[in-house]
Amino acid sequence: MTVPEIQSLVDDLAAEAARDRPTEETPEVGIVMGSDSDLDTMYGAHEALAELGFAEVTDYDDPPEARFTFETYVVSAHRTPDLMYAYATTARERGLDVVIAGAGGKSADLPNMTASLAYPLPVIGVPVQEKSVDSVIGMPTGAPLTAVDAGKSFNAALSAVQILAREHDDLEERLVAYHEDLQSEVGRVSRALHE
Ligand code: RP5
Numbered sequence: 001m002t003v004p005e006i007q008s009l010v011d012d013l014a015a016e017a018a019r020d021r022p023t024e025e026t027p028e029v030g031i032v033m034g035s036d037s038d039l040d041t042m043y044g045a046h047e048a049l050a051e052l053g054f055a056e057v058t059d060y061d062d063p064p065e066a067r068f069t070f071e072t073y074v075v076s077a078h079r080t081p082d083l084m085y086a087y088a089t090t091a092r093e094r095g096l097d098v099v100i101a102g103a104g105g106k107s108a109d110l111p112n113m114t115a116s117l118a119y120p121l122p123v124i125g126v127p128v129q130e131k132s133v134d135s136v137i138g139m140p141t142g143a144p145l146t147a148v149d150a151g152k153s154f155n156a157a158l159s160a161v162q163i164l165a166r167e168h169d170d171l172e173e174r175l176v177a178y179h180e181d182l183q184s185e186v187g188r189v190s191r192a193l194h195e
Pocket of ligand 1: 033035036076103104105107
């Protein structure tokens with residue numbers, strides 16, 4: 001992205017934060033990651049959200065019909081710090097309820113910086129690689145970040161929906177149904193082993 005393109009995204013985020021948008025049109029979940037090289041790992045979050053009936057918003061002028069939605073941004077703490085700052089500081093005003101933030105490398109600063117800037121919005125960190133775990137989970141006392149294990153973006157999305165389910169009974173029902181399906185699958189494999 002060129003510097004003017006980044007500035008235009010920063011301006012869009014600020015304009016959206018200032019807009020009085022009906023809650024239904026704002027994604028509940030924001031997914032950010034430090035590089036497009038994180039996309040494969042972070043795709044697990046897309047899969048989990050799709051499984052639970054969420055749709056991705058790619059065009060705000062033509063939002064999907066699904067009741068629950070998410071959005072995805074590549075936002076680097078080191079290469080595009082202004083964009084990271086804009087995304088995190090406008091997240092709550094824009095109407096997001098929870099952010100999933102993934103980054104890799106030994107300086108995986110995006111999840112913890114996002115958590116500090118978006119506070120008190122909950123942020124769930126995903127270390128994209130094993131070597132990123134300490135960097136993601138190493139937050140000082142008083143500056144919380146919930147995190148999953150390396151690469152487990154699928155679980156990060158389930159945790160995000162668990163947070164949302166406290167306010168949305170239909171999401172709680174979908175989570176329970178998902179868990180029941182998991183149990184049936186384990187039971188089916190277990191029976192197959194004994195046949
Ligand atoms: C981090 O550095 C990103 O989150 C990514 O996991 C890692 C490497 O990024 P690239 O050099 O592949 O863009 O900031």
